[in-house]
Amino acid sequence: DVQLLETGGDLIQWGGSLRLSCTASGFTFNTYAMSWVRQALGKGLEWVSSISGSGNSTYYADSVTGRFTISRDNSKNTMSLQMNKLRDDDTAVYYCARGGAYSSGWSVWGQGTLVTVSS
Amino acid sequence: DIVMTQSPLSLPVTLGQSASFSCRSSQSLVYSDGNTYLNWFHQGPGQSPRRLIYKVSDRDSGVSGRFSGSGSATDFTLEISRVEAEDVGVYYCMQNTRWPITFGQGTRLEI
Secondary structure, eight states: OOHHHEEEOEEEEEEEEEEEEEESSSSOOGGGGEEEEEETTTTTTEEEEEESSSSOOOEEEEETTTTEEEEETTTEEEEEEEOOOOOOOGGGEEEEEEEEESSSSOOOOOEEEEEEEEO | OOEEEESSSSSOTTTTTOOOOOOOOEOOOBBBBBBOOOOEEETTTTOHHHHEEEETTOOOOTOOTTTEEEEEEEEEEEEEOOGGGGGGGGEEEEOSSSSEEEEEOEEEEOO
């Protein structure tokens, strides 16, 4: 089965740091771009960041640029999101998804992990 | 950034009726390879998003034939024929033609 599993969500203080991970299984991980998408409670979907299959190219939403860093370890089929300087508006469920820009990906999503930033 | 605008925001329907969702982009979504990277997702209550349609009109594997996508350039439509109870939730369009990837605000389907 093709699966994505996010871990790392937690309650964290304003200004703190947190690292999310996404573990993939059931497909050739290094051939797909991967992305993070978040959803605040009761709100819509917001793209956060993407990384190419090789890991050489990364992309960020303006709202997280300079604070979040996306990375991947193709030897371990994992993708990570290092989140620093967390703010109240970073509180959301974070989903990892298989896909990037100009591709037919995005058919595989994880179940999400909740990040709550407390002030 | 490309702005994706969905309408209506809420769509009440009766079981067995059809439903139509609109999505408009602020710029053409035609990519240089000739493809239009416009996707439709359904998010049921408490669930992760599930993609239904990609590249405007291609249906994902396992998606009911009741779902169909159409449109071009900046104007797109998702249609559901014979709405069933399991179709409730929010429907999002998403463009991945250009960075940053952007989603519409969603349309809530209510039975």
